[in-house]
Amino acid sequence: MKKIDVVVVGGSAAGITASLTAKIHYPEKEVLLIRKEKKVLIPCGIPYIFGTVGSPEKNLIPDAILEKNGIQVLIDEVKSVDRDKKELSTASGEKIGYDRLILATGSVPAVPPIPGIDKENIFVAKKDVDYLQRFLETLKEIQDLVIVGGGFIGVEFADECRKNPKLNVSIIEMLPHCLMLSGFDEDFCSGAEGILSQNGVKVLTNERVESFTGDKKVTGVKLASGKELKADAVLVAIGVRPNIQLAKEAGLEMGATGAIKVNNHMRTSDPNIFACGDCTEKKSFFTGEPARTLLASVATLEARVAGCNLFKAKRENPGVIGVFSTRIGDTSFASAGLSARLAKQSGYEVVVGEAVAPDRHPGGMPEMKETKMRLTFNKDTGVLLGGQVMGGWGVGELINVVGACILHRMTANDIAQFQMGTHPALTASPIAYQLVSAAENAMKQMG
Amino acid sequence: MKKIDVVVVGGSAAGITASLTAKIHYPEKEVLLIRKEKKVLIPCGIPYIFGTVGSPEKNLIPDAILEKNGIQVLIDEVKSVDRDKKELSTASGEKIGYDRLILATGSVPAVPPIPGIDKENIFVAKKDVDYLQRFLETLKEIQDLVIVGGGFIGVEFADECRKNPKLNVSIIEMLPHCLMLSGFDEDFCSGAEGILSQNGVKVLTNERVESFTGDKKVTGVKLASGKELKADAVLVAIGVRPNIQLAKEAGLEMGATGAIKVNNHMRTSDPNIFACGDCTEKKSFFTGEPARTLLASVATLEARVAGCNLFKAKRENPGVIGVFSTRIGDTSFASAGLSARLAKQSGYEVVVGEAVAPDRHPGGMPEMKETKMRLTFNKDTGVLLGGQVMGGWGVGELINVVGACILHRMTANDIAQFQMGTHPALTASPIAYQLVSAAENAMKQMG
Numbered sequence: 053m054k055k056i057d058v059v060v061v062g063g064s065a066a067g068i069t070a071s072l073t074a075k076i077h078y079p080e081k082e083v084l085l086i087r088k089e090k091k092v093l094i095p096c097g098i099p100y101i102f103g104t105v106g107s108p109e110k111n112l113i114p115d116a117i118l119e120k121n122g123i124q125v126l127i128d129e130v131k132s133v134d135r136d137k138k139e140l141s142t143a144s145g146e147k148i149g150y151d152r153l154i155l156a157t158g159s160v161p162a163v164p165p166i167p168g169i170d171k172e173n174i175f176v177a178k179k180d181v182d183y184l185q186r187f188l189e190t191l192k193e194i195q196d197l198v199i200v201g202g203g204f205i206g207v208e209f210a211d212e213c214r215k216n217p218k219l220n221v222s223i224i225e226m227l228p229h230c231l232m233l234s235g236f237d238e239d240f241c242s243g244a245e246g247i248l249s250q251n252g253v254k255v256l257t258n259e260r261v262e263s264f265t266g267d268k269k270v271t272g273v274k275l276a277s278g279k280e281l282k283a284d285a286v287l288v289a290i291g292v293r294p295n296i297q298l299a300k301e302a303g304l305e306m307g308a309t310g311a312i313k314v315n316n317h318m319r320t321s322d323p324n325i326f327a328c329g330d331c332t333e334k335k336s337f338f339t340g341e342p343a344r345t346l347l348a349s350v351a352t353l354e355a356r357v358a359g360c361n362l363f364k365a366k367r368e369n370p371g372v373i374g375v376f377s378t379r380i381g382d383t384s385f386a387s388a389g390l391s392a393r394l395a396k397q398s399g400y401e402v403v404v405g406e407a408v409a410p411d412r413h414p415g416g417m418p419e420m421k422e423t424k425m426r427l428t429f430n431k432d433t434g435v436l437l438g439g440q441v442m443g444g445w446g447v448g449e450l451i452n453v454v455g456a457c458i459l460h461r462m463t464a465n466d467i468a469q470f471q472m473g474t475h476p477a478l479t480a481s482p483i484a485y486q487l488v489s490a491a492e493n494a495m496k497q498m499g
Numbered sequence: 500m501k502k503i504d505v506v507v508v509g510g511s512a513a514g515i516t517a518s519l520t521a522k523i524h525y526p527e528k529e530v531l532l533i534r535k536e537k538k539v540l541i542p543c544g545i546p547y548i549f550g551t552v553g554s555p556e557k558n559l560i561p562d563a564i565l566e567k568n569g570i571q572v573l574i575d576e577v578k579s580v581d582r583d584k585k586e587l588s589t590a591s592g593e594k595i596g597y598d599r600l601i602l603a604t605g606s607v608p609a610v611p612p613i614p615g616i617d618k619e620n621i622f623v624a625k626k627d628v629d630y631l632q633r634f635l636e637t638l639k640e641i642q643d644l645v646i647v648g649g650g651f652i653g654v655e656f657a658d659e660c661r662k663n664p665k666l667n668v669s670i671i672e673m674l675p676h677c678l679m680l681s682g683f684d685e686d687f688c689s690g691a692e693g694i695l696s697q698n699g700v701k702v703l704t705n706e707r708v709e710s711f712t713g714d715k716k717v718t719g720v721k722l723a724s725g726k727e728l729k730a731d732a733v734l735v736a737i738g739v740r741p742n743i744q745l746a747k748e749a750g751l752e753m754g755a756t757g758a759i760k761v762n763n764h765m766r767t768s769d770p771n772i773f774a775c776g777d778c779t780e781k782k783s784f785f786t787g788e789p790a791r792t793l794l795a796s797v798a799t800l801e802a803r804v805a806g807c808n809l810f811k812a813k814r815e816n817p818g819v820i821g822v823f824s825t826r827i828g829d830t831s832f833a834s835a836g837l838s839a840r841l842a843k844q845s846g847y848e849v850v851v852g853e854a855v856a857p858d859r860h861p862g863g864m865p866e867m868k869e870t871k872m873r874l875t876f877n878k879d880t881g882v883l884l885g886g887q888v889m890g891g892w893g894v895g896e897l898i899n900v901v902g903a904c905i906l907h908r909m910t911a912n913d914i915a916q917f918q919m920g921t922h923p924a925l926t927a928s929p930i931a932y933q934l935v936s937a938a939e940n941a942m943k944q945m946g
Contacts, residue, residue: 069930076939097861097923104924110863113930337918349921349929356915356935367916375920384925414544414558417551448925449896455918456903468803469814471784471902473822474796476544477551478831478895482799483516483560487899492523492803 055149062156063087066329066351073359103212133302159292159330168264173285194284201289202230222254235387247381307333318358328354337371375455386451389438401431405494411444413481425486434463467491502596509603510534513776513798520806550659580749606739606777615711620732641731648736649677669701682834694828754780765805775801784818792821833898836885848878852941858891860928872933881910914938
């Protein structure tokens with residue numbers, strides 16, 4: 053039996069990043085990454101296969117980054133972990149010893165027990181090249197696509213699929229708005245819904261699916277409200293559940309959300325086993341309570357903590373802020389931390405500051421887009437709790453500035469003194485820079 | 500004689516922002532902004548008048564922002580300050596009393612005493628609508644433009660003017676590279692020079708102007724190396740000098756660089772007078788020594804400190820980090836803090852970490868651009884001293900993430916755990932996010 057210093061199970065964002073981090077911090081150790089998939093999809097890129105990118109094959113993470121960094125790769129499935137022997141067994145019958153093990157087994161799309169869910173042409177956002185290729189081909193032949201779930205996956209799929217003019221796309225969302233669990237207040241959600249509607253997507257909120265109709269193939273979706281939608285295909289995008297089977301069978305402790313329990317070092321209940329990514333329980337940066345923020349960027353942070361701590365504790369995970377961005381139609385949306393609504397729900401008294409300004413100066417510069425920012429502060433301490441932005445291309449990095457301010461528990465007064473760089477072709481004017489103006493506007497209300 | 504609570508002298512970025520800030524923090528006070536100019540140019544937008552924007556009239560700061568916030572505006576020139584009486588005299592003969600005065604008198608382009616400097620068709624980047632209109636009209640009639648000075652103003656002018664295919668544009672720079680004083684190491688400077696050259700701009704470095712030739716009008720530029728360039732027009736863009744005449748005549752103390760001396764509260768040697776912007780001495784965030792970082796974004800920070808502290812000290816200026824961004828051809832360039840070269844010159848032992856990655860994921864997403872980041876750390880403490888980025892559109896805000904990290908004295912280990920948001924259409928992949936990867940790469944060398 054071969055024995056490897058560090059074995060990583062899982063080949064997506066968390067597994068790759070954990071392997072790379074282990075190799076950076078312990079270059080003398082052998083690192084082996086084991087994964088089931090021949091080809092690894094870029095998880096965040098999956099919706100874009102259905103429009104902008106055009107095929108699953110164009111949305112792959114190249115293995116070159118692993119090879120270049122001296123990481124061994126084994127395509128196989130780990131079936132069990134013998135923790136006493138520190139040994140894995142794989143589907144192909146191999147036994148592999150480890151000194152340290154990292155579980156990065158990810159998540160699988162949640163499939164709700166709705167009557168008719170097993171009918172043909174009902175799909176989920178599965179990280180599987182062949183499966184997605186079949187979904188893509190199906191979409192070429194049909195007319196009516198119903199997307200169940202208006203979270204960011206559902207919304208991104210809708211916005212890509214509507215680019216095919218032959219396709220009628222609808223979204224069904226249980227909550228009062230799409231994207232409500234992605235850190236946005238209602239007006240930002242409405243902004244996104246408005247753009248989807250303008251682009252021909254039918255958005256139905258406060259609606260729940262009762263059943264899928266049709267014989268073998270799906271032909272319709274019945275809603276609890278009594279409405280019925282025609283459907284030649286359905287995408288169910290109601291979220292994911294952590295893939296914990298291997299960990300559970302190995303007897304590791306699970307957390308309150310049903311994901312693998314870890315401490316701040318990303319260590320599981322077994323000191324030789326670490327976990328990171330979607331399979332792992334998160335805790336909120338703000339409350340310390342269990343959180344369900346499943347994002348690739350969160351997974352890679354956890355992987356960087358886990359990979360670094362394998363043989364020596366060097367990093368602590370401070371908890372998940374949750375920094376998210378997307379693009380709908382011609383508008384970028386992003387959030388970090390708590391929306392005003394979520395902050396209040398968490399028990400904070402809040403002050404909100406807003407600013408709207410062109411993201412170029414003068415406003416006549418090409419591709420100018422009005423960009424709106426809302427910052428939510430703890431009223432008592434002035435500390436930043438969250439930010440939301442909608443506007444131009446720069447929003448994807450602008451939200452990372454907000455994230456940095458949250459991470460450092462900056463106050464409105466600190467942010468009002470932020471030292472930003474600005475440029476006519478790249479940002480808002482320094483007089484109107486949204487981050488700073490929103491903080492100043494919040495200060496007006498703090499007295 | 501009328502008496503106003505707060506009088507601000509100067510109507511550009513610093514003056515406007517100081518007025519707005521005063522009104523936010525002291526809404527009960529009357530604020531009057533006095534400026535010479537009927538129309539105020541967006542200072543950073545001036546080079547773009549000569550290409551993208553097309554006219555000075557399209558590059559103005561609207562007065563609406565002042566009116567909307569209840570700030571009075573007087574178009575007049577302040578000729579003297581009587582500090583004992585707390586009273587100003589203007590060119591039109593008015594006398595205005597003040598309780599607090601903010602000097603935001605800006606800077607004027609430096610004009611070097613080179614033989615021939617007074618010839619016709621030799622221009623500077625003057626903040627004057629009519630003057631720039633004349634320069635613009637001159638450029639329409641000529642063939643050879645020589646730009647003296649390869650700092651960011653010179654480079655931006657060159658990149659805009661070369662968009663006119665009839666114009667031959669040359670830059671003459673004294674130093675070994677263009678942009679060397681904007682926080683870039685030599686390879687980043689060479690990157691910028693390469694793009695300029697590819698786009699038809701002739702870049703001459705390590706060259707000094709000896710004289711301008713011609714009779715009444717300029718016809719050529721003689722260099723110390725013996726070279727001679729044909730020139731129908733010249734732009735001299737070798738920097739600016741603080742406009743301190745009013746302050747000097749009022750007997751205020753000047754600093755080591757010849758600008759108005761202020762403390763961390765932006766208060767001058769007279770407790771009732773504050774100063775901010777280009778007319779004011781800066782100090783380095785790193786060394787505390789006098790600095791010459793004249794940027795509109797720095798001016799607005801100072802204005803936010805000055806305006807807020809007028810009647811009560813609430814904010815301290817921690818010193819200038821210097822965050823800068825620009826766009827040359829199809830590539831954005833940005834820097835924050837110290838380049839590796841400048842850090843070494845300041846006495847630091849440094850470790851440099853780099854990362855290059857596409858700014859979209861997968862790389863096939865539209866408008867993908869390879870984006871390179873270099874981070875410079877203090878080797879002994881691991882603290883971030885500076886960052887440089889070149890690449891796509893997101894660079895303008897990405898450098899502000901770097902700025903936030905510098906401001907909070909984050910270490911390489913902190914930054915390697917940065918919680919960023921990522922998205923296929925907006926940023927690099929979370930596995931390869933440049934900020935985090937550059938920090939991890941620096942850690943390799945820190946052991």
